[in-house]
Amino acid sequence: MSMSWLRRGFLLSMLALASVALIACSSDDEETTSVSTADSAASGESTLAKVQDRGILKCGISGSLPGFSQLEADGSYTGFDADYCRAVAAAVFGDATKVEFVETTGANRFETLASGEVDVLIRNTTWTLSRDSDLKQSFAAPTFYDGQGMMVKSSSPFQTLEDMDGATICVNQGTTTELNLASQFLERGLTYTALTFETTDLLQEAFLAGRCDGWTTDKSGLASRRGVYPEGPDALRILAVTMSKEPLGPLTRHGDDEWFDIVAWVTFGTFQAEELGVSSANVDAQIANPDSVAVALMLGVGYDGGDVTDMGLAVGPQFMQAVLQQVGNYGEIYEKNITPLGLEREGSLNALWINGGLIYSPPIR
Ligand SMILES: N[C@@H](CCC(=O)N[C@@H](CS)C(=O)NCC(=O)O)C(=O)O
Structure with a gap:
């Protein structure tokens, strides 16, 4: 046996030992939990088509975190995360009530998404590298910067x-x-x-x-x-x-960019609407007569008698209309759900970027 074979044998046994150590450590590290992306991601089936055929969005939430997602006595869900589920449903169906909320735990949430049991996970979940790369899930955009x-x-x-x-x-x-x-x-x-x-x-x-x-x-x-x-x-x-650092936000499975784009741009749309001063209170007036080209582009209407610009999002150019009419912009969603927890927005990372925070939408154009 040559020296190089000896060295290779030594390296292989070290690798084998290292993998035993990894398995032994895996009980206290959820990032090593094996998660299959078998279902819709691997089969290439469009999540949007699946959601549309089913007629309802399945949204993974916590359900026991007041302010984020909480089951109420009447069977409804309230909270910031629950409202983001509604916003996605409003963009897809024009109807924010078309959501089936699925309660998940910290430990089973990623498998629930990977298996296709939910279409999107919106559950105070932190964006990290290993959740992207190991768990093969994509974070749309942080909706709440935490620690x-x-x-x-x-x-x-x-x-x-x-x-x-x-x-x-x-x-x-x-x-x-x-x-x-x-x-x-x-x-x-x-x-x-x-x-x-x-x-x-x-x-x-x-x-x-x-x-x-x-x-x-x-x-x-x-x-x-x-x-x-x-x-x-x-x-x-x-x-x-x-x-x-705990940047929390919605996530989807890897492998369906069309669906990821919808979730991401609904999220950004709520930021952009607040920045442009469009809310549930004035969205109808803005649809009829938009204040600016940027408002017209966001709402999918023409400006000053001009044409509608379709930017190719699979839910059509008017997706933000129902989101704003039925759920509201970022500031409204924050004010309704997070402010009552006593978490001041002003001066925090969750302020709009124009006010010194990190809430920023790329251009909708
Ligand atoms: N953001 C962290 C923590 C998420 C987490 O599970 N938080 C707990 C405590 S805030 C929770 O959601 N509990 C509610 C429940 O038990 O459903 C992560 O993504 O790992």
């Missing part, structure tokens, strides 16, 4: 993460939260024990029972659940620290 926080009992002494050395932290499974918690504590030289839960309801039970010192997730998620905490919001305190 990870830590919540503790108000009666506890904790003010910083450093105060929490050795603490037990409750966290949702299959989330970026789990991964950031590990890297943040590692970098700070702190130890902790993680208790992981599939749903926030189970996590809250454990927290109420005193099984965890800290509760970590996106700061918006903490504000949302603090507001409905059984002992009242004042029993909880959110620490100042922000542990990560």
Whole structure:
């Protein structure tokens, strides 16, 4: 056996060992969960055609996160994410009510999308490289720029993460939260024990029972659940620290660019409408007599007696009309759902870019 074969044999056994280590580590890292893109993506079937044939959009949400997606007593869903599901339905059907909401957990959401059980996932989900490349899913555009926080009992002494050395932290499974918690504590030289839960309801039970010192997730998620905490919001305190970047937004499966474009441009359309001052209150007047060429292009109407420009989106040039009439622009969706959580938009990353934030639409033209 030559030296090069010996070396190759050594390298192969190291690779085999490394893959065993990866499998062993996979239980605490959802990014290694195998997800099949078998259904519509691989078969090349158009998601738009499937949605149109079915007559209803299947939208994956959480369902237990007030302000984002929440099941109400009358069986309806409210929230920012639920409204983005409605916006996509309005663009496809001209009817924002044509949505079947499918509740997903942090751990099963990607498989639910990959298998074709839902057409789009709009569930406080963070855009990361591995979700694009490993899970083969595409993020349309961030609709809410967030960061990870830590919540503790108000009666506890904790003010910083450093105060929490050795603490037990409750966290949702299959989330970026789990991964950031590990890297943040590692970098700070702190130890902790993680208790992981599939749903926030189970996590809250454990927290109420005193099984965890800290509760970590996106700061918006903490504000949302603090507001409905059984002992009242004042029993909880959110620490100042922000542990990560969490750009949240809608996602679709790889392999269907036509469908991705629809979800992306409905999202951008809500940003563009706010920037141009078009809302549910004035959209009909703007359809009849648009203020500017940019408004005419966004609404798919002619300007000053001119022709309609069809930019080739598969749902036709007027897709934003029903979105704005029935759901509203970004500012309206934010104001209705997120402002009540106490999350100030002004001065935050979620302000329009013209006001110093990151909410920015590429040109609709
Ligand atoms: N943005 C993070 C966290 C998402 C997440 O699962 N958050 C929890 C806490 S805010 C949640 O949605 N809980 C609601 C539920 O249990 O359905 C991610 O994409 O991994």
